[in-house]
Amino acid sequence: MQSKVSSIQKTAVPALKGFEWRNYIVYFAFVGVLIYFSISLSDEGFLTSGNLLNIVRQTATISLMALAMTFVISTGEIDLSVGSIAALSSLVGALAIQAGYGIIGGLIGGVGTGLAVGLINGLLVTKVAIPSFLVTLGTMGAVKGAAMWVTDTAPVPIVDANFNFIFGSGDIGPIPVLLIWTLVFTVIAHILLRKTSFGRQVLATGGNENAARFSGVKTMKIKLIVFLATGLMAGLAGLLYAGRMNAGRFSFGEGDELSVIAAVILGGTSLFGGVGTIIGTIVGSLMIGTINNGLIIMGLDVSQQMIIKGIIIILAVAFGKKALKR
């Protein structure tokens, strides 16, 4: 048996030789970014535990959306509407609380809003067969418009201290509540993608949709579910924004789709579908958060951050494409 194995490795799998360093590039990059900022910003307190926890807080919303986005991108689709959903959900949640429906009411309002938009996205992609890029480009605009229109661009303050604690500003001992949210959903998403038949079918759908269908995968159902998932997580992210800022606001989540997609692609999920990794996504997300944080401390403004994020996305996809051609 042993000899058979060695002959197999020689004959059948020449392509597997060597270390696939590309799969781990995000980890090296993340460490590199940390070291760079630690040294260059050592005087500004980058490496203090306070600032590191701050990075986790600032990144939680991106991380949650990126977890769900990993599934969408793994099926070969994309969801550009997440940022707009977060904005609308924060407002709907805040309005529900303001109207006296309590934390549960706010949760249902915010998450329900996300699910509703996700359902619309999913149905348009699967039933009407419009490319997801166009569908979500449309809903991105429409939902953003809705968010501006509900309160005529006015923010809605949230005075419910419990809500604000659970959904953002709270700390349990030294641990921010937002870190707990992130950890719990990371574990769930990782298990879903790696260990369940749902995750396997997500990867199959993105790897070769026809083949997946011929193997009995209900690819349309899978796609519908992943769009519901991004809707759900974007809705939750909206509530986390609201909890952290003690208000619902139409400008929350603006430009988040860029950060979210960058995190997923940087993490090693293939934009062409079929390959996805949750751990990579979380590291990608933390890296984006770290870069944002470092750039702010360095004194760069939002516009400069956007430029750098845009460049990162393009570089990440360029790497992915090279590997695909191989």
Added chain:
Amino acid sequence: MEQPILEMRGINKAFNGITVLNDVHFSVKKGEVHALMGGNGAGKSTLMKILTGVYSADSGEIIIEGKSVSIKSYDDAQKNNISMIFQEFSLIPTLTVAQNIYLTREKKTSLGMLDDKDCEKKTEKLLEELGVDIRSNNVVQNLGVGYWQMTEIAKALSQEAKILIMDEPTSSLTKNETEVLFSFINKLKAKGYSIIYISHRMDEIFEICDRITIMRDGRYITTEKCSETDLDTVISHIVGMQFDQAFEWKERSYATDVPPIFEVRNLNAEHVQDINLKIQPGEIVGIAGLMGSGRTELLRNLFGIDPIDGGDIYINGQKQSIKNPKNAIEAGLALIPEDRRMQGLVLEHSVKDNMILPILSKVKKGAFIDSKKSNEISNEFVRKLNIKTDNIFKKAGLLSGGNQQKIVLAKWLANDPIVLMLDEPTIGVDIGAKTEIVEIIRAMAENGKAILVVSSELPELLALSDRVIVMHDGKIKKEMTRREIKSEEELQYAIQGF
């Protein structure tokens, strides 16, 4: 007599009133490799599509292990233990061998999680039984094409398939991979699986198959044991006695005392080696060869689609540097590709827009397209090539296959090339349009063009060519003037490499 595992009786099928299968019989025994042969359009693939539920027969009966069955979908076919081995298309490249084989049929742990260990164990066992040299956790896209096929076969067998259909399974395999596949097929045979083997390669068929069924023009011709027949008999059954007036060769004359208008010297590329080729003005050269012999690849190299590793191309004695199709067009080359729907036409655009696409610079008036001039040119071609369309503004996709092919021809004629290369110019075209296209190609040669035609339809190749080049494994194996070729059988022999 032993009962066959599969019997198809009296199968009839017509598309739009045109009969494509006429009372076809086909029967496969348990544990045999059964070749299904016939020329293009003989009805092999239609028959197999009926067996796998893609089409349904107009009449006839499918009997599996003595029971009459109804197959309306690929699912039905699988339920009846029939599996088609697709080439490369039915696997998920990013998943492992085991994940592919048991996709949607994975065992779950008590927590409802996927039990990958179980899948891998079962897959290892299956692969070992079949003697396939790959590991269950290899990612499919890292495996060679030959192993994709074996993974597919393993998948089919894990779903209880007993009858496997393989369509030109070796066309994308190297010689070594083919040998591995054949020893694999022999193992399957010994285990009692039945294989329907579709191929044009006779050497392979005589090597691997037990019996041959031959079809021609939608009819069943004969079934013979490989051990009791020979190449001559098989070729004569495939070719038959049909003689098509339209495809009669006309001896043509062209200038032989002038320098060649097109010349290729020592061309080497990924799929072709040592190609030397000269074409006189007005000469039609045909390229014959099996699928994968490098015919199409050569045209793609000449036209600058795929890069060449070395060699020179001369047009009118001038050395050309062709790095991309734009260079090629400027040098006076034109390529009419095999898959016109994919590569030759913009189906959503009008007849006219398609025709003027390569000559936009010639019909421009300032920054705009001169609509009067472009309409004139388009109308002229519609008339000249007898394209059947209401007007030049109709969408190309709404025309018949033959007329679409004529638009592709017009598209390149408008550009007035020096060398015209055609890949399977009449594939999927009805017989009337075929004759017309043959005439158009001849007329272009009469105008002094050099013509290079690739075709698997030997009658067509023989009707057109002044000279025929036979390719095999990327090399020119034989060159014959048309006069030297006595019959289609002789050319068949040359193509098969005998």
